[in-house]
Amino acid sequence: MTLLETRNLGVGYRVPGPGLISAPRLLPIVHDVSFTLDAGRTLGVVGESGCGKSTLGRALLRLIEPSAGQVLWQGQDMAQIADLRRRRAEMQIIFQDPVAALDPRMTLARIVSRPLATFEPGLRRAEARARAIAALEQVGLSADFADRYPHELSGGQAQRVGIARALVGRPKMIVCDEPVSALDVSIQAQVINLLMDLQERMGLALVFISHNLAVVRHISHEVMVMCLGRVVEQAPRAEFYARPLHPYSQALMQAVPEPDPRREKGRVGTALQGELPSVLAPPPGCVFASRCPRAAEICRTTRPELRQVAPGRLAACHFIEAP
Amino acid sequence: MTASLLSIRDLTVRFRLPQGQAVAVDGVSLDVAPGEVLGIVGESGSGKSQILYAMMGLLAANGRAGGQVLFQGQDLLALPPRDLDRVRGQALSMIFQDPMTSLNPYMRVGDQLAEGLIVHKGLSRAQARAEAVRMLDRVRIPDAAARARRFPHEFSGGMRQRVMIAMALLAQPRLLLADEPTTALDVTIQAQVLDLMADLARETGTAIILVTHDLGVVARLCDRVVVLYGGRVMEEAPAETLFDSPAHPYTRGLLAAMPRLETALTPRLGTIPGTPRSGGTATGCPFADRCAVRLPHCATTRPALHELRALGSGRRSACHLSEPAP
Numbered sequence: 001m002t003l004l005e006t007r008n009l010g011v012g013y014r015v016p017g018p019g020l021i022s023a024p025r026l027l028p029i030v031h032d033v034s035f036t037l038d039a040g041r042t043l044g045v046v047g048e049s050g051c052g053k054s055t056l057g058r059a060l061l062r063l064i065e066p067s068a069g070q071v072l073w074q075g076q077d078m079a080q081i082a083d084l085r086r087r088r089a090e091m092q093i094i095f096q097d098p099v100a101a102l103d104p105r106m107t108l109a110r111i112v113s114r115p116l117a118t119f120e121p122g123l124r125r126a127e128a129r130a131r132a133i134a135a136l137e138q139v140g141l142s143a144d145f146a147d148r149y150p151h152e153l154s155g156g157q158a159q160r161v162g163i164a165r166a167l168v169g170r171p172k173m174i175v176c177d178e179p180v181s182a183l184d185v186s187i188q189a190q191v192i193n194l195l196m197d198l199q200e201r202m203g204l205a206l207v208f209i210s211h212n213l214a215v216v217r218h219i220s221h222e223v224m225v226m227c228l229g230r231v232v233e234q235a236p237r238a239e240f241y242a243r244p245l246h247p248y249s250q251a252l253m254q255a256v257p258e259p260d261p262r263r264e265k266g267r268v269g270t271a272l273q274g275e276l277p278s279v280l281a282p283p284p285g286c287v288f289a290s291r292c293p294r295a296a297e298i299c300r301t302t303r304p305e306l307r308q309v310a311p312g313r314l315a316a317c318h319f320i321e322a323p
Numbered sequence: 324m325t326a327s328l329l330s331i332r333d334l335t336v337r338f339r340l341p342q343g344q345a346v347a348v349d350g351v352s353l354d355v356a357p358g359e360v361l362g363i364v365g366e367s368g369s370g371k372s373q374i375l376y377a378m379m380g381l382l383a384a385n386g387r388a389g390g391q392v393l394f395q396g397q398d399l400l401a402l403p404p405r406d407l408d409r410v411r412g413q414a415l416s417m418i419f420q421d422p423m424t425s426l427n428p429y430m431r432v433g434d435q436l437a438e439g440l441i442v443h444k445g446l447s448r449a450q451a452r453a454e455a456v457r458m459l460d461r462v463r464i465p466d467a468a469a470r471a472r473r474f475p476h477e478f479s480g481g482m483r484q485r486v487m488i489a490m491a492l493l494a495q496p497r498l499l500l501a502d503e504p505t506t507a508l509d510v511t512i513q514a515q516v517l518d519l520m521a522d523l524a525r526e527t528g529t530a531i532i533l534v535t536h537d538l539g540v541v542a543r544l545c546d547r548v549v550v551l552y553g554g555r556v557m558e559e560a561p562a563e564t565l566f567d568s569p570a571h572p573y574t575r576g577l578l579a580a581m582p583r584l585e586t587a588l589t590p591r592l593g594t595i596p597g598t599p600r601s602g603g604t605a606t607g608c609p610f611a612d613r614c615a616v617r618l619p620h621c622a623t624t625r626p627a628l629h630e631l632r633a634l635g636s637g638r639r640s641a642c643h644l645s646e647p648a649p
Binding site: 048049157184192193211218241255257259260264269270273 | 542
């Protein structure tokens with residue numbers, strides 16, 4: 001069952017115009033994102049800083065107003081949903097910095113039950129608390145945690161509380177924005193496993209936003225690679241990791257250091273040269289042209305469209321043969 | 324091992340806190356040979372960065388280091404401040420995780436680089452500037468002469484870290500301390516900076532201690548690895564053999580918890596239960612409460628770091644399970 005669908009979604013931010021008195025202009029950050037996400041599935045969105053992946057995540061929930069295209073939630077245009085605040089119980093988000101995302105003056109039971117005041121305003125306090133405790137238990141925190149405060153938590157526990165808060169309204173989908181990037185390796189694995197367990201148990205759909213290709217490989221069914229606000233490759237997980245097609249995906253894969261000295265020592269000296277262009281002045285051609293080892297003249301002048309290059313696989317590169 | 328450039332012996336770092344004393348580093352000994360790249364790996368609270376801060380005399384005001392840090396025959400912990408300054412300016416340099424906060428935002432990049440040469444090497448301003456530009460070029464800052472006249476905010480994160488490396492290498496140090504130098508960078512930029520460090524280590528013979536939480540970074544750059552937990556060395560090994568045959572249960576747990584790009588997918592990642600220990604003196608093994616294979620005496624008797632001859636040379640581990648029979 002398709003829960004979420006985007007059609008040519010675009011997002012921009014208002015920035016001051018070029019002159020003192022000129023009107024603000026819209027700076028496009030995310031262009032033309034289209035995908036569908038079914039219940040029980042995970043879409044991994046991967047890219048480097050500034051690629052627009054977090055902006056996309058927020059626009060999916062209409063926390064930022066899209067500037068182009070559509071987001072459909074269970075077939076309904078999100079812009080037309082009248083009681084969106086309440087419907088957000090179905091679609092939740094968790095953030096990168098788990099401690100900053102929690103109000104330091106509230107007990108964990110209050111933090112976790114708080115969304116219920118919006119989602120289910122008729123609920124009695126005791127019921128809301130019971131729901132919060134149940135949510136804490138779902139993420140592996142015992143009922144003893146209910147009356148503790150955020151400063152008593154480790155980073156991993158704080159991220160579990162963030163997940164409990166997302167779960168308390170019984171969501172169908174969670175957008176996870178770099179949820180494990182601030183955590184130690186051993187804790188990161190606990191949280192990833194927890195998200196996978198919850199998905200299996202509850203049929204949750206996940207949008208998993210991360211800069212870490214290895215983490216995305218582990219948790220995702222579909223992968224979307226973004227560069228400078230554009231999707232450059234979109235593919236099922238197994239096919240993508242077996243053979244990334246876009247030169248940018250390949251470069252990212254090369255750059256990730258793996259705990260394997262034989263692989264790694266052979267990769268010293270293979271790093272891409274050059275820097276990504278600025279979002280403020282995107283290039284007219286391919287977003288990756290300035291760093292691409294295969295770039296030709298056409299890449300600097302003409303933007304390659306995202307197109308089907310193999311069954312179920314999309315890529316935006318002039319040099320990938322269509323099937 | 325050839326004669327050591329650096330020998331740390333039984334280093335302890337303690338902090339005075341209102342609620343008592345906290346031990347961040349608890350009796351660490353390690354050696355670095357000239358030209359060697361040593362990785363110190365650990366999670367938060369393992370004490371990995373405090374080892375570097377103790378060596379550089381940069382501990383917080385309530386921190387105290389004990390033991391010995393023998394660098395080129397001198398104990399850095401016993402040196403008077405002025406002598407330590409001379410060592411720090413010349414033979415020993417350090418780079419940090421966040422290159423923006425390590426650079427002076429009000430000073431042109433070239434002038435910041437030149438300052439050290441004027442102070443420590445007695446060069447004239449013009450000579451020092453020329454040398455700074457040469458070094459920026461060497462760390463592959465494009466158009467170095469023009470870039471030297473820019474301010475730090477005009478550089479990207481990756482370029483700032485390369486500026487820091489240039490600054491650290493100007494004095495031609497024998498040992499470079501790098502504290503999570505690529506953690507704040509994107510992977511493609513991280514790869515550039517790691518390439519650069521590998522080149523420089525090879526060309527100049529500078530030894531490096533790289534502190535990181537990322538075992539992948541260690542695999543790319545390091546000759547030898549020390550795994551730290553709760554302020555103590557859990558395992559020490561040459562990089563090639565550590566990853567094939569991790570000996571300590573903590574090292575094995577860390578490797579199993581790392582999602583990988585190229586190995587077969589498992590339904591779930593391996594985990595280490597609980598949360599990383601933050602310093603403190605454990606009476607037994609600091610990892611005992613999270614260890615899947617602990618023995619009854621692990622919590623009470625501290626395992627000594629011992630050689631593991633069966634696994635090849637240079638292998639050591641601090642675990643009761645691999646201790647030779649008494």
